[in-house]
Amino acid sequence: xxxxxxxxxxxxxxxxxxxxxxxxxxxxxxxxxxxxxxxxxxxxxxxxxxxxxxxxxxxxxxxxxxxxxxxxxxxxxxxxxxxxxxxxxxxxxxxxxxxxxxxxxxxxxxxxxxxxxxxxxxxxxxxxxxxxxxxxxxxxxxxxxxxxxxxxxxxxxxxxxxxxxxxxxxxxxxxxxxxxxxxxxxxxxxxxxxxxxxxxxxxxxxxxxxxxxxxxxxxxxxxxxxxxxxxxxxxxxxxxxxxxxxxxxxxxxxxxxxxxxxxxxxxxxxxxxxxxxxxxxxxxxxxxxxxxxxxxxxxxxxxxxxxxxxxxxxxxxxxxxxxxxxxxxxxxxxx
Numbered sequence: 106x107x108x109x110x111x112x113x114x115x116x117x118x119x120x121x122x123x124x125x126x127x128x129x130x131x132x133x134x135x136x137x138x139x140x141x142x143x144x145x146x147x148x149x150x151x152x153x154x155x156x157x158x159x160x161x162x163x164x165x166x167x168x169x170x171x172x173x174x175x176x177x178x179x180x181x182x183x184x185x186x187x188x189x190x191x192x193x194x195x196x197x198x199x200x201x202x203x204x205x206x207x208x209x210x211x212x213x214x215x216x217x218x219x220x221x222x223x224x225x226x227x228x229x230x231x232x233x234x235x236x237x238x239x240x241x242x243x244x245x246x247x248x249x250x251x252x253x254x255x256x257x258x259x260x261x262x263x264x265x266x267x268x269x270x271x272x273x274x275x276x277x278x279x280x281x282x283x284x285x286x287x288x289x290x291x292x293x294x295x296x297x298x299x300x301x302x303x304x305x306x307x308x309x310x311x312x313x314x315x316x317x318x319x320x321x322x323x324x325x326x327x328x329x330x331x332x333x334x335x336x337x338x339x340x341x342x343x344x345x346x347x348x349x350x351x352x353x354x355x356x357x358x359x360x361x362x363x364x365x366x367x368x369x370x371x372x373x374x375x376x377x378x379x380x381x382x383x384x385x386x387x388x389x390x391x392x393x394x395x396x397x398x399x400x401x402x403x404x405x406x407x408x409x410x411x412x413x414x415x416x417x418x419x420x421x422x423x424x425x426x427x428x429x430x431x432x433x434x435x436x437x438x439x440x
Contacts, residue, residue, distance in 0.1 A: 107183035108162075109137055109430070112173075114144035114191045115152065117305065118324060119278055121188050121212050122152045123349045124240075124257060128186075130159040131258075131423040140182070142166060144173065144192055151326035170195050177203035184208065184430050190221075190228040197235050206433040208236035211244050211252070214367040215282040215344035236433045238426065241347040241368035253429050256368070257347045258422025261414050265358025266333045267406045271298045273394060274335035274359075275319075276328060276350040277342070279306030284341035284364075287387065291339060292318040294391040298398075303331060332357040337397050339390065342366055355379070356413040358406035362393040372417075376400075378408035 109132060111125050125141060132139040141156055145168030156163045166172050177185065177199055184206045187196035193209040200207035209232055217225050230249055237252030239245035245254050268274075273295070277283040285308055292300035305324040313321045325331060328350070338354040338361045345367030352372075354361055361379040363369045364386070373379040380393035397405065 106138055107181060108140045110140050110142050110177075110180070110182040110185050111188065112142045112144060112185060112192045112196045113188040115150065115189070116147045118151050118326060120257075120346075120349050123327075123353075124210070124212065125188055126152055126155045126159075127257075127259060127349070127419065128423070128426065129156060129161040130260070131419045132427075133159060133161055134419075135423050135427065137427070140164070142173075142176070144168060144195065151324075154326065170199060174199040174202055177205050181205070184433060186210065186426075186430075188212065190224045193228045194224070194231065197231060201234060206236075206430075207234075208238060208429055208433055210238045210240070211248065212240055212346055214241065214244055214342075214346035236429055238429055241345075242371070243367055244346050253425075255422060255425045255429065256417055257349050257352055258417050258419050259349065259352045259356050259413065260419045261356050261410070262329070265406055265410055267358040267360075267402075268332065268334045268336045269299075270336050270398065270402060272334060272336040273298050273300050273339050273362075274331075274337070275300070275302040275304070275339055275341070276335075276354070277304050277340075277348070279304050279309040279312065281308070282342060282344050284343050285309075285312055287341035287343075287385070288339055289316040289319050290387055291341060291390055291394070292316065294387060295394050298394060301334065303328065328353055332359055335359055336402070337362055337394065339394070340364065340369065341390070343385070345369060347372070352413055352417050355409035356417075358410045360397065360402070360405040360409045362390060362397060364390065372412065374408075374412075378405060378412050 129139050141163040143165040146165035185200045187193045187209045233250040238255050239252050240257050275288040279285045301320045340363035347368040364384045365381045375381045382389035
């Protein structure tokens with residue numbers, strides 16, 4: 106059986122990389138031969154070790170369109186699944202020329218600035234040339250040609266590992282759209298909790314220098330060993346899709362307090378499995394932290410974990426994506 110190839114262009118771990126790792130592992134467990142292709146080799150990458158642990162083959166291409174086209178023509182995968190605007194644009198065209206069915210996933214909830222906005226627009230408007238998967242309803246609504254909604258998904262750990270009752274965590278890229286500066290501002294409003302942040306990005310150095318209340322611990326290859334240190338995950342994003350960090354936290358029994366952006370209101374039931382605050386309202390989010398500390402934290406953790414088990418488990422996500430693959434495989438490809 107020919108392989109499914111997952112294509113991305115990446116320099117480090119983030120939501121797309123975590124999703125590709127989860128998708129590759131799930132496809133392999135479902136009996137699908139799968140390979141991950143990095144569009145270019147940007148040096149050592151933490152996703153590679155994760156793929157190897159799960160028995161997933163990977164390779165790094167030299168970069169650019171023509172090496173990708175040549176590899177597709179030589180390798181003849183059964184389908185190419187692309188992730189991120191650059192992989193989507195180049196992969197879609199190369200797959201069409203090589204006669205390979207292609208599907209693109211859309212992960213980003215924010216609208217990128219400057220030149221990236223033009224790439225994003227080109228990616229979305231050319232998406233009619235292949236299959237389309239969106240991880241949240243707001244992202245799906247931005248696709249001109251529609252698509253299929255398949256929310257992010259995670260494997261459910263054997264047991265919850267939620268952390269201390271006074272520890273609030275941030276997990277994400279240290280960039281404007283993720284609001285790490287708002288997380289630091291939240292720390293200033295809640296003096297009786299400890300605040301820890303995981304992630305790397307352009308804002309890290311300045312935030313670390315200016316905020317003594319937050320323990321910045323840098324990026325991690327995966328968070329499995331860290332959820333025991335986080336009692337509540339705070340999501341201070343200005344824009345979102347459906348963050349994998351949220352699903353991972355909930356799967357580990359860690360409730361989430363978040364601004365109500367992207368698909369988060371579809372996942373979090375306020376006061377039941379987590380907490381929601383109006384976008385950008387730090388006073389309300391600080392109130393969510395207070396409600397968490399005063400409430401039944403164990404019940405919140407159980408409800409969070411049950412939500413993931415019922416709606417965002419790996420088996421359901423893989424089945425939905427394989428159904429998308431089946432549709433594209435029945436569409437005649439160009440030779």
